[in-house]
Amino acid sequence: xxxxxxxxxxxxxxxxxxxxxxxxxxxxxxxxxxxxxxxxxxxxxxxxxxxxxxxxxxxxxxxxxxxxxxxxxxxxxxxxxxxxxxxxxxxxxxxxxxxxxx
Ligand SMILES: NC(=O)c1ccc[n+]([C@@H]2O[C@H](COP(=O)([O-])OP(=O)(O)OC[C@H]3O[C@@H](n4cnc5c(N)ncnc54)[C@H](OP(=O)(O)O)[C@@H]3O)[C@@H](O)[C@H]2O)c1
Numbered sequence: 001x002x003x004x005x006x007x008x009x010x011x012x013x014x015x016x017x018x019x020x021x022x023x024x025x026x027x028x029x030x031x032x033x034x035x036x037x038x039x040x041x042x043x044x045x046x047x048x049x050x051x052x053x054x055x056x057x058x059x060x061x062x063x064x065x066x067x068x069x070x071x072x073x074x075x076x077x078x079x080x081x082x083x084x085x086x087x088x089x090x091x092x093x094x095x096x097x098x099x100x101x102x
Contacts, residue, residue: 002028004064006089008057008080009071010034010045014094018069023048035061037076062087070094 009015034045035057044051062068068089070077074097084091
């Protein structure tokens with residue numbers, strides 16, 4: 001089974017590390033969808049020998065994902081967690097935004 005994964009905050013310190021770990025561990029994931037802020041960019045990140053584009057985060061970006069990994073600040077995680085869940089993704093957030101929620 002191969003999971004469809006999105007990585008919000010892919011360009012940050014933690015996001016880049018998460019991407020590297022997915023590759024190093026040979027995690028059973030399709031090509032991850034890399035998401036970051038909406039600031040203009042023309043950037044890619046390396047993954048399994050390919051240069052994957054980094055997309056600005058939008059609600060539609062979470063459609064079709066099994067798993068959304070967040071590596072963002074608390075306010076960004078709070079803004080996008082419900083959006084990602086509504087799109088059908090399971091969210092794993094690396095911030096402390098939801099630390100006392102469950
Ligand atoms: N650094 C650590 O050692 C460490 C350890 C444990 C936990 N954490 C936690 O992990 C999280 C990420 O930390 P970090 O150090 O990786 O942060 P970071 O390097 O500042 O990266 C932040 C990421 O969030 C994105 N972002 C910023 N504003 C955004 C917005 N409005 N909408 C969508 N994406 C946005 C950035 O994209 P752009 O490139 O577009 O700005 C970037 O990809 C934080 O909650 C932090 O507390 C960090």
